[in-house]
Amino acid sequence: MxxxxxxxxxxxxxxxxxxxxxxxxxxxxxxxxxxxxxxxxxxxxxxxxxxxxxxxxxxDDDLQAEAANQTATWIEGFEPSARIKLAETQNAIPSDHGDIKVVCRSERPYVIGLANVMTAEECKELIEYSRYRISRAMVVSPIDGSDLVDDRRTSELVMHSRGESPLIAKLDERISQLTGIPSDHGEGLQVMRYGVGAEYAPHYDYFALGSLGERRHLKHGQRVASLVIYLNDVDAGGETIFPYGDLSISPQTGHASYFAYTDKDGRCDGMSFHGGAPVRAGEKWIATMWIRDRPYVASE
Ligand SMILES: O=C(O)CCC(=O)C(=O)O
The missing domain is CATH 1.10.10 (Arc Repressor Mutant, subunit A)
Structure with a gap:
């Protein structure tokens, strides 16, 4: 930004x-x-x-101070409020379609790698449901908060509404069960396709108070966590990368990366800086859920 x-x-x-x-x-x-x-x-x-x-x-001095505090963000004793508690104590989390498996954990950035978040059939169905509705992905303008085409995000995307199909309703509920966060805190599942060379350059998912445009989105609540579900195997590249944690997660069908980035006081952790590395061969499909700190009502 x-x-x-x-x-x-x-x-x-x-x-x-x-x-x-x-x-x-x-x-x-x-x-x-x-x-x-x-x-x-x-x-x-x-x-x-x-x-x-x-x-x-x-x-406004108070707002400037708050913005400086929020964007300083290398938080001492970071304690994210949107942890998946079960994933810290056990390796399998029961779900409606079988166990979701924990494959890796990182404390900072707070990341949990998961397997079997979706079945291969569900992944295929979601790709086909989305395939003909995708268009160029955008970013939030730092000036006025509108959608902006930007070279840093070159995927194609469709934003689905909460519960808009039986499969999406099932996934909304599954994600809520997994995270312990009510499904109405989710912004809706967005499905993205990356062709060869497409990427999402490293960025923060939370909104920076110091950015006028991003601040507009805060009236609908701050983002606290993201779940990125991989819908297919990618021949080469396309990892989700966390440059400050020197961590990358390779896409595999039905796996997911979950990361949370606010402490209990709502301050955001800069360690959550992340991106989608360029796809080097094949294509990459993901479904992302951005989760807010309160029930989310789509913006006007
Ligand atoms: O494509 C990826 O692996 C990461 C996606 C991402 O950064 C996001 O949706 O915020």
């Missing part, structure tokens, strides 16, 4: 706007003060295109 606009810049933009400076004048001044084009444009969007409250909120 782009760098947050700091308070000093927000104050400067606020003053110029109130003094009646035009967008072009502000942009020219920023360039004169060594801002790169992209940052100057971003600042102009915030000053002139976003609702006035957005710029004013950047001047």
């Amino acid at each position: 782009a760098n947050p606009i700091n308070k000093a810049l927000a104050q400067w933009l606020f003053d110029r706007r109130n003094e009646g400076f035009s967008r072009e004048e502000v942009r020219a001044l920023l360039i004169e003060h060594q801002y790169v084009e992209e940052d100057a444009e971003r600042a102009c969007v915030i000053a002139f295109d976003c609702p006035p409250d957005d710029l004013e909120s950047l001047l």
Whole structure:
């Protein structure tokens, strides 16, 4: 994500706007003060295109302090609140279709590798259900929170609603049983396809308070955990990578990576930085569930 606009810049933009400076004048001044084009444009969007409250909120000391705290994020004594407790004490977790197996664990980043989260038949059915509905995946714009095409996420995607088909309803319930988190905290299952070369460059799944656009999504709750289910075997590449943990998990049909990234006070752990490595041969299909700290109602 782009760098947050700091308070000093927000104050400067606020003053110029109130003094009646035009967008072009502000942009020219920023360039004169060594801002790169992209940052100057971003600042102009915030000053002139976003609702006035957005710029004013950047001047709020409490919010800035909270943002700095949240984005500092290398948390001492990290204690994620969305742990799968059973996966820490046993190697098999009973489920509606048989046991889900624990294949690896990492404490920080907090990651649990799982097998048999879905059967091979379910994986196939979900791929076929999604195949003709996928389109280019997007990221959250740091400026206004809208969807943005970005080279860092080159997969194709379809977002399914909670319970929209019998299989999806079954999976929603299974995920809830597995994680211990009610299914209405899930954003809905999104199915993604990566062709050769496609990737999701390392990123955080939680929303940064310091980013105006991402902050808009927080009104529907913070993300606390992600479950990435692999729907097929990939010939080469396509691992889920955790660069700060020096950890990678290879996709295999029906397996999954679960990672949780908030402590009990809701602070987010930077160690959860992760991505989907480029697929080198074959294709990769996954189903991802992003889980919030409260019941999720789709945004307007
Ligand atoms: O493709 C992957 O393995 C990771 C997906 C991912 O990072 C996400 O859905 O947030």
